[in-house]
Amino acid sequence: MKVLFFVLSLIIFVHGLLIVASLLYFKDQKLKYLYKSSPVSKKNKEIEFYILLSVFNESKIIESTYKHFKEIVNVKNNIRCVFITTEKEKLVTGRNETKEILEQLIRNDNKFSLINYPYHKGNKPSQLNYALDQLEKDVINKNERDIYICQYDADSRPLKETFEELEEIINITNCNVIQQPTKFDENYNGLNLYLKLEACFQTRWAYGFERRNQMLSVNKYINKIFVPFAYTVGHGMVVKSDFLYNVGKYPSPNEDVPFGQKMILIGEPIYPTVTYDRGTIVETFKDLFYQSGNWIKAPLVSIKMYKEIRHYKKMSIYRSVMFFTKIAFDLLSWVQYIIYLFLCVVVSISEGSINYLIFGFFILWIESSYSVFYTHKYILKENSLKERLLLMIICPIRGLVRGLSLFSFLKQSLTGWYYDSGREITNTGIKKIK
Numbered sequence: 001m002k003v004l005f006f007v008l009s010l011i012i013f014v015h016g017l018l019i020v021a022s023l024l025y026f027k028d029q030k031l032k033y034l035y036k037s038s039p040v041s042k043k044n045k046e047i048e049f050y051i052l053l054s055v056f057n058e059s060k061i062i063e064s065t066y067k068h069f070k071e072i073v074n075v076k077n078n079i080r081c082v083f084i085t086t087e088k089e090k091l092v093t094g095r096n097e098t099k100e101i102l103e104q105l106i107r108n109d110n111k112f113s114l115i116n117y118p119y120h121k122g123n124k125p126s127q128l129n130y131a132l133d134q135l136e137k138d139v140i141n142k143n144e145r146d147i148y149i150c151q152y153d154a155d156s157r158p159l160k161e162t163f164e165e166l167e168e169i170i171n172i173t174n175c176n177v178i179q180q181p182t183k184f185d186e187n188y189n190g191l192n193l194y195l196k197l198e199a200c201f202q203t204r205w206a207y208g209f210e211r212r213n214q215m216l217s218v219n220k221y222i223n224k225i226f227v228p229f230a231y232t233v234g235h236g237m238v239v240k241s242d243f244l245y246n247v248g249k250y251p252s253p254n255e256d257v258p259f260g261q262k263m264i265l266i267g268e269p270i271y272p273t274v275t276y277d278r279g280t281i282v283e284t285f286k287d288l289f290y291q292s293g294n295w296i297k298a299p300l301v302s303i304k305m306y307k308e309i310r311h312y313k314k315m316s317i318y319r320s321v322m323f324f325t326k327i328a329f330d331l332l333s334w335v336q337y338i339i340y341l342f343l344c345v346v347v348s349i350s351e352g353s354i355n356y357l358i359f360g361f362f363i364l365w366i367e368s369s370y371s372v373f374y375t376h377k378y379i380l381k382e383n384s385l386k387e388r389l390l391l392m393i394i395c396p397i398r399g400l401v402r403g404l405s406l407f408s409f410l411k412q413s414l415t416g417w418y419y420d421s422g423r424e425i426t427n428t429g430i431k432k433i434k
Contacts, residue, residue, distance in 0.1 A: 012340065086116070155279060223269060235279060340364070
């Protein structure tokens with residue numbers, strides 16, 4: 001038991017050290033240099049973008065979403081925006097209010113269109129794939145143009161410069177997949193202290209883990225030998241349309257990380273951007289608990305993704321083994337802190353010394369404290385020193401909360417998925433869930 005305790009201590013420490021090193025090394029300047037130093041691979045070919053926004057029970061914020069993306073599409077002539085609503089909303093709430101609002105907003109606006117998913121069953125990938133079926137004749141690449149499908153959520157607020165950078169990356173790389181990172185600061189000031197810590201951790205992950213692996217994936221030698229765990233995220237994922245159709249469109253039950261798993265298996269590089277999307281954090285701990293149960297689905301569907309992508313490209317035994325090894329570590333990352341706490345207690349009791357608990361807390365603190373400091377000050381650019389210090393003090397708690405995702409997954413597997421209902425029944429009626 002003691003050996004397992006120290007092995008897991010080492011895994012957690014090294015994991016945190018790599019996050020810090022990545023935050024310091026894979027900065028925006030490094031990414032800009034990567035693209036500027038690369039030769040242009042394609043010229044004089046028109047590029048067109050289709051933004052897909054899959055929405056469900058978003059009537060409270062949909063007008064703000066429309067206004068933000070209207071500012072973006074008005075800047076350039078090669079962007080179209082498609083909202084995808086669902087009849088499931090009417091089943092759940094008694095009214096498809098999001099659709100009704102959008103019909104009024106986009107009326108006489110030829111840069112926006114609305115597709116309504118007509119079924120009661122289905123999820124976000126179902127809505128997206130239904131829209132792709134309806135749009136297929138329009139978005140399959142022609143000889144004279146390349147079309148890219150850009151996916152965002154209702155609470156996404158990408159920078160206005162996003163599509164200028166996307167064009168630059170496409171012209172330089174002629175790539176199939178691009179991923180924009182998210183800074184979770186859109187509702188930061190309205191969050192309690194713990195949820196501000198969550199905003200720091202999710203932003204830290206986007207810049208210290210996801211960006212690192214995406215940048216490593218674009219090096220064909222590193223990609224081939226080390227098989228970096230470079231995946232996609234739903235908000236800010238950009239895919240060339242014909243490539244998207246060829247690999248089977250969006251996978252289910254989640255459209256983002258499982259799609260990225262397919263990219264890992266076939267060795268497809270994912271190019272990160274400097275521009276970012278501003279996202280939100282859920283506003284209650286309860287929502288966070290249920291959200292984490294949905295996220296942990298991703299490593300659990302890896303075998304399904306492996307079977308689905310085999311028709312597109314044959315994978316070597318080496319790459320397959322490396323992929324499933326990294327899936328195992330990814331799954332461990334969801335529960336390792338709960339296991340670690342258990343080991344700390346058991347070893348402390350068996351050895352009759354509290355020093356193991358103190359050592360365990362120190363490992364959890366050192367693993368994340370500096371990266372929280374860096375993210376809060378230099379990425380989120382928050383100025384409160386007092387808040388920064390408090391976040392650094394409580395940062396070990398976050399890993400333990402992350403471990404609750406397994407219990408959330410098990411609960412929802414038995415009782416139904418929280419976000420599928422689109423609402424929470426309270427004593428006062430229906431509470432909107434974002």
